[in-house]
Amino acid sequence: MSAAKRKGVPRKSAKAKASTAKANVLKNTVRANSSTTGSLKYLAWNDVEVEAMNPLLGRQLIVGHQVMLARVLLKKGCIVPLHSHVNEQLSYILEGALKFYIDGKEIVVHAGEVLTIPPNMPHKAEAMEDTVDLDIFNPPRADWINKTDSYLRK
């Protein structure tokens, strides 16, 4: 008995191998296309992993091609330290209230309100109550995707 059969792994015929190779080429082609233009995706926020950044801050991501959605869950008192990024940001507060320190001003953004933040404009935020914030970024935040956002992980 071959090693493959002992482990319950069916061995592939030459024809099956060719078919698999063809499928992989097709899959890689689709992937290549997707990486150029994005792909059709259907997702429920309830099925998207909540990443615990710190005890007061959770985050979910849905990443498109040039746009990324982040559903940011902040407990009252949570502080997002002063930072800036090249990405344009639109923050739409879905529940609660977030006080932004930005451009020399303090702006409390409540549920049903939106703040548009241009690229490279430093900002800090503080949750005035338990808050659900939808952040929209262009382009997607590489530091959030590859988890190099140490300023949030304290």
Added chain:
Amino acid sequence: MSAAKRKGVPRKSAKAKASTAKANVLKNTVRANSSTTGSLKYLAWNDVEVEAMNPLLGRQLIVGHQVMLARVLLKKGCIVPLHSHVNEQLSYILEGALKFYIDGKEIVVHAGEVLTIPPNMPHKAEAMEDTVDLDIFNPPRADWINKTDSYLRK
């Protein structure tokens, strides 16, 4: 009495005129910068005009630099005819349910769910119930901003 004084318009001194000219240069500079990178804006959806596209379809826009948010209000039975656009679209259903006809499939997207639609992918939509849909576009939809979207105005 001068014409200006009769109309209650105070005449400006040379100094005041120079100051206004300086302020306009500054304003135009700020505008020029804004058009390059977007600007900080704080808006409540309640204060954003609802454009009545047709009896079943209303729409509000918040336009950033490279990202546009549209809060789309659809009454049950509203149909958005088959169309496509170069803009990437993410549709986040906030209330209700929208059935998409896209990529040879029918996908009912409910409240709390998101569909990511790549550029140039034809799609049609039908409101299964009264629905609030947040559409995110990159870049902003020129046809929605300059009101040349006749496919929606029937």
